[in-house]
Amino acid sequence: MKLLIVFIVARNKLKNRVQEIVNSISDEFYKIFSNDGAVLIWFGSWVKGDAYLQSDIDLAIKSDQQLDNKKLSTFRQYLDEFPTLYKVDLVDMRDAGELLKTEIERYGKIL
Template identity: 60%
Template sequence: MILERVQAIVNSIAQEFYHRFADKANLIWFGSWVKGTAYQQSDIDLAIEHHGKLTEKEIVAFRDWLDEFPTLYSIDLVELEKANDLLKQEIGQYGKRL
């Protein structure tokens, strides 16, 4: 039941993301919820893959929207292009493109 609630949150976030950015970027869900190792208070990990197609202003605006998103879960958002190699490897192995 908790996983379904988190999935609904992620789906809502993805809907807003693709409404804003359509063909310019991808949103990837990764981390403990995707791997099946989450506990009730685990955060939601998301990565943006945009290959330089989004401006810093667009990314900041989306982060601001996420900060106001009505959920008790913490949401971590990373830019894949700026992530370290270990995180890129984890996202590549376990991430789910939304």
């Protein structure tokens, strides 16, 4: 029983840390794209609650218009340099396949 409690506490701390990472990334996203009408969506195993220690962080950009390539490059560089051991995957909803779009729309959390 004690081992289960320790596991649950550790898992909750891990989930809270990932939430902090996502919040920081989201803040930077909205600084860069503040006037572009784009939204950042968090989806995948962390949102669904079935993540494990090595799970990546899945993010999607949703926008009705083509975003500025320089801004996208700046944001991708920010992600590449972000100080975390987690891999961060970024998807442009306009380039995603139908199955992935459905997954994002069903389970995604707009940040």
